[in-house]
Amino acid sequence: MTDNKPTLHHLENSQSHITLWLLEELGIEYNLVKHARIKNRAPPALFAVHPIGKSPTLVTPSGRVLTERSAIALWLISTYDEGAKFRLPTPTPSKTGSEDDAVREDQLISIGGATLCPMLTLKLVFALTVKQTPFPLRPLPALIAYFVNRVFLDAELRKLFGYLDAQLALPDGKGEGERMWFLGTEEPTRTDFSLMWYVDWAVQWGWIDMEKYPRLKAFHERCTARPAWKRALEKGNGYNVAF
């Protein structure tokens, strides 16, 4: 499209909702192309936009095709957040000042994408394998899933969610109090847009007891209460990943 607007290729019931949320937060004009899943997977139309066929995929007004939610958020915020509302006050690595810098941003986004995401993906694969196995054979994958969850995945999730919950404590060394956003800003930054997906994924599937992570629970409620989140739900026709 040559209308000088970015175009979001949005797969229904997917993490693309988070990009839709960011677009709404930025308050810019954009094109929205909605894709329905086929047998739970991406349709051929999404592969026509990019060879890995993943959502979100964003096409910039100059025709650059971007994938990976975090990179898309970087591009959108760098391009359209003119008031610096969603940016870090200390974007470069800090040597002596606040640790809420680009290094912490990268660390937290990596924990989400490279450490937490594989655990959630494994849980999803086991859950879907059990669900899709014909009934007479189902007890076998169910038993394997039960033990893998019990001896490994659930403990990993508890550890990682506990860590993220602690990252929302005030940085005064006492481990108390609460910050609104992971980098101590007044408004969400790329880290919050990034981590919200993993938190919400686990919440929707009921994989974590949020009562045990009160700061993370408040963070989740803070995100979902934002008008832009609600507008994104309307424009994307809802969002349910626990299919």
Ligand SMILES: N[C@@H](CCC(=O)N[C@@H](CS)C(=O)NCC(=O)O)C(=O)O
């Ligand atoms: N690492 C990618 C993950 C994108 C991704 O896996 N999206 C899923 C939806 S939650 C998808 O497109 N699934 C469809 C498929 O793989 O067929 C990102 O951060 O954007």
